[in-house]
Amino acid sequence: MNRLLRIEIRKLKNSASFWVLSGLYALMFVFAVYTIQNFTFDFNFNGNTINGGVRQFMVFPSVWQNMAWLASFFRILLAIIVITSIGNEYMFRTFRQGIINGMSRTEFVLGKVLAILLFSLSAMVLIFVVGASIGLANSSSASRFFDHFEYIPAIGLATLGYLLFAAVLVFFLKKSALSIALLLAYSYVIEPLLAWRLDGIGRYLPLKVFDRLNTFPYKDSVPGMNWEAPLVYPEDVAVSVVWIGLFVLVLLACTRKMEIR
Amino acid sequence: MKDKNILEVNKLSKRYGSIRALTDFDMRLQSGQIVGLLGPNGSGKTTALSILLGVNPANSGSYSWFGKSGDVASVRRRIGAVLEAPAFYPYMSGEENLKIVADIKQADYSEIGALLETVELSEWRKYKFSQYSLGMKQRLAIAAALLGNPEVLILDEPTNGLDPKGIAEIREIILKIGKQGKTILLASHLLDEVQKICTHVHILRKGTTLYSGAVSEMLQGDKCFELKATDPQKLQEALEKIDWVKSVRKEGELFVATIAHESYVDEFSTKLSQSGLVLTHFAERKGNLEKEFLKLLNQSES
Numbered sequence: 001m002n003r004l005l006r007i008e009i010r011k012l013k014n015s016a017s018f019w020v021l022s023g024l025y026a027l028m029f030v031f032a033v034y035t036i037q038n039f040t041f042d043f044n045f046n047g048n049t050i051n052g053g054v055r056q057f058m059v060f061p062s063v064w065q066n067m068a069w070l071a072s073f074f075r076i077l078l079a080i081i082v083i084t085s086i087g088n089e090y091m092f093r094t095f096r097q098g099i100i101n102g103m104s105r106t107e108f109v110l111g112k113v114l115a116i117l118l119f120s121l122s123a124m125v126l127i128f129v130v131g132a133s134i135g136l137a138n139s140s141s142a143s144r145f146f147d148h149f150e151y152i153p154a155i156g157l158a159t160l161g162y163l164l165f166a167a168v169l170v171f172f173l174k175k176s177a178l179s180i181a182l183l184l185a186y187s188y189v190i191e192p193l194l195a196w197r198l199d200g201i202g203r204y205l206p207l208k209v210f211d212r213l214n215t216f217p218y219k220d221s222v223p224g225m226n227w228e229a230p231l232v233y234p235e236d237v238a239v240s241v242v243w244i245g246l247f248v249l250v251l252l253a254c255t256r257k258m259e260i261r
Numbered sequence: 262m263k264d265k266n267i268l269e270v271n272k273l274s275k276r277y278g279s280i281r282a283l284t285d286f287d288m289r290l291q292s293g294q295i296v297g298l299l300g301p302n303g304s305g306k307t308t309a310l311s312i313l314l315g316v317n318p319a320n321s322g323s324y325s326w327f328g329k330s331g332d333v334a335s336v337r338r339r340i341g342a343v344l345e346a347p348a349f350y351p352y353m354s355g356e357e358n359l360k361i362v363a364d365i366k367q368a369d370y371s372e373i374g375a376l377l378e379t380v381e382l383s384e385w386r387k388y389k390f391s392q393y394s395l396g397m398k399q400r401l402a403i404a405a406a407l408l409g410n411p412e413v414l415i416l417d418e419p420t421n422g423l424d425p426k427g428i429a430e431i432r433e434i435i436l437k438i439g440k441q442g443k444t445i446l447l448a449s450h451l452l453d454e455v456q457k458i459c460t461h462v463h464i465l466r467k468g469t470t471l472y473s474g475a476v477s478e479m480l481q482g483d484k485c486f487e488l489k490a491t492d493p494q495k496l497q498e499a500l501e502k503i504d505w506v507k508s509v510r511k512e513g514e515l516f517v518a519t520i521a522h523e524s525y526v527d528e529f530s531t532k533l534s535q536s537g538l539v540l541t542h543f544a545e546r547k548g549n550l551e552k553e554f555l556k557l558l559n560q561s562e563s
Contacts, residue, residue: 007364014353088350097348100314101365101405102338260316 004111025077059139061147067131068155068214079166087176096260116163124156154232158213164247206243265292273322282308283468297455298448300465306448341406342415347398351391368409376404396427417448488516489542499536
């Protein structure tokens with residue numbers, strides 16, 4: 001386990017594109033958060049005038065959901081890291097050489113899964129740190145610090161699922177550019193269409209489920225609306241865990257017998 | 262130790278669609294042997310090796326390394342192998358790349374310094390792999406293969422694409438390693454290379470084995486002699502009179518005569534001296550693997 005992670009970390013820490021992309025992820029997220037909190041709004045809703053500043057939502061407990069939702073915009077950058085790091089193994093033929101050198105196929109896949117786990121955890125920690133600092137700055141007290149904290153592990157789970165989905169794509173397609181294109185096409189076109197056609201079960205499609213773990217926080221945020229705050233539903237968590245398990249199994253199974261060139 | 266079975270291959274076959282890349286491939290590798298896997302491009306050498314190294318599943322047949330059958334990762338850590346072009350992370354230095362290999366093989370990082378010394382890359386260890394010349398890449402691959410002090414070394418066309426200086430350097434390294442008593446499997450289409458380095462040879466063509474055995478045995482059979490005499494005319498007549506001299510041809514000043522079997526060698530010289538010839542040159546010509554190889558290829562063609 002340790003050895004597999006050490007190998008993956010060495011590959012990453014020497015890679016300029018890893019530092020650029022992960023730096024971009026962190027910077028863009030932090031920049032977005034600190035910019036958006038200064039926004040104000042003034043609009044009419046059902047005859048009520050609603051106005052105020054975004055800052056008023058950057059308080060406990062709604063800050064966690066807001067952070068999770070904002071962070072999900074930048075996850076494509078993490079997916080690009082995952083996809084290129086696996087696509088490169090095919091391109092450089094280091095996947096093949098790694099097996100020749102004495103890795104098993106299972107170990108190779110597990111190394112990548114561990115790296116993805118590390119990305120998801122790091123993203124979660126970043127979101128937590130940014131959320132905590134901005135929440136503490138804007139809230140009058142920290143007494144509700146842990147209210148709705150479930151959004152933080154939920155965004156971790158959603159990121160893990162999304163990145164594993166990207167890994168499945170590139171393990172099959174073997175090419176980075178193709179996989180990124182397909183990931184985008186799937187996220188924005190194919191799955192929404194599928195979900196629409198598969199009325200009923202469409203809501204269980206993987207990215208739909210992961211997205212529900214960090215939905216747009218309007219219900220919780222807009223004052224004067226008496227809607228129930230969206231929570232992290234246990235059903236979505238369970239379905240996400242099933243998808244994640246399935247992705248790992250698919251990765252292990254599909255690499256088991258294939259010819260590695 | 263000498264007879265320890267390193268590798269046993271039993272009827273491996275691989276098809277790509279209708280093309281039979283490898284048919285009933287059998288091979289044995291024993292400790293200390295230096296075996297050449299010889300064959301023209303596309304004859305199945307790399308297919309065979311990639312099956313034996315777990316990257317390409319066979320359609321049928323079996324193999325076992327060190328008595329353990331099939332695709333076992335821990336067994337591969339006892340093998341150092343370079344298949345085709347060296348594969349490393351181009352954006353990483355030679356040294357960092359070797360650290361990854363060391364982690365995979367569960368070898369100690371402390372071996373890296375000495376190995377880089379062996380392949381003469383110490384000065385380049387901090388440079389990126391992508392900046393290396395082809396020869397340097399090939400040498401790094403050999404260093405990687407030697408990590409973890411493997412019992413067997415598998416090299417696939419290690420001098421491919423190199424300039425003469427690079428070829429000489431690589432051969433020198435291989436010979437140096439061979440002298441340390443390591444078992445080596447060298448796939449090559451260069452006969453000269455195999456003849457110079459290997460003790461045994463396994464010849465493949467279109468996925469089937471044409472010959473397998475010791476190099477020395479392969480070169481036996483016909484014996485070739487170079488002769489020169491003060492009277493060339495008389496020499497030629499004398500040679501043509503002996504019925505077990507299979508052929509006589511002239512190469513400049515020299516006559517080259519092939520005799521049917523080595524048991525005639527003693528008789529050969531007495532016969533010639535009896536005919537009153539004054540020989541100024543009489544030497545056995547060493548068998549030539551290239552000729553034997555081409556002969557085998559031609560036989561299988563017809």
